[in-house]
Amino acid sequence: MTPRLTRLMSVGDGMKRESIRLARMAMMIATIWVLPSFEQVSADSRADQFENGKKVYVKNCAGCHGEKGTGEGYKILGADPADFTASSTQKKSDKDLLDTIHEGKATMPSWKIRLSDQDSRDVLAYIRTLAQ
Numbered sequence: 170m171t172p173r174l175t176r177l178m179s180v181g182d183g184m185k186r187e188s189i190r191l192a193r194m195a196m197m198i199a200t201i202w203v204l205p206s207f208e209q210v211s212a213d214s215r216a217d218q219f220e221n222g223k224k225v226y227v228k229n230c231a232g233c234h235g236e237k238g239t240g241e242g243y244k245i246l247g248a249d250p251a252d253f254t255a256s257s258t259q260k261k262s263d264k265d266l267l268d269t270i271h272e273g274k275a276t277m278p279s280w281k282i283r284l285s286d287q288d289s290r291d292v293l294a295y296i297r298t299l300a301q
């Protein structure tokens with residue numbers, strides 16, 4: 170190889186390394202910029218979920234399950250409304266509780282056709298916040 174060619178190649182290598190360095194820097198800057206805005210969005214949507222869940226709860230569920238979720242609301246003959254602050258309810262999976270909300274249980278009507286999927290998930294998230 171001629172010395173000139175070797176020199177050219179090492180210049181090329183240097184350029185490659187330089188562009189990798191720049192790409193890494195751009196990625197770092199992008200990460201620093203983008204991450205906090207992601208967190209902001211999810212914090213906002215958590216607050217929205219809480220607000221919506223609470224609204225759905227107060228309107229549809231508090232009458233039986235009580236404002237605080239302890240089941241002190243209206244008791245029709247039959248099973249007492251579940252106490253959401255009890256660990257027996259809180260330790261059930263989201264899927265189990267969602268199924269019960271959808272299908273109804275004892276004197277509780279089925280909510281499937283009354284609540285959207287979003288409302289069901291939000292009200293479940295709200296019930297989770299009622300745990301003691």
Ligand code: HEC
Nearest residue numbers: 229230233248249250251258266269270274275276277292
């Ligand atoms: C008419 C009264 C009534 C209303 C209104 C009502 N529930 Fe219920 N709910 C009950 C009763 C009764 C049970 C069954 C208690 C038992 O025997 O386990 C129950 C059980 C549940 C359970 C299961 C708890 C567990 O530990 O398995 C969930 C979750 C639940 N209700 C959510 C809701 C949500 C969400 C709403 C509003 C959208 C709602 N309920 C409205 C009476 C009601």
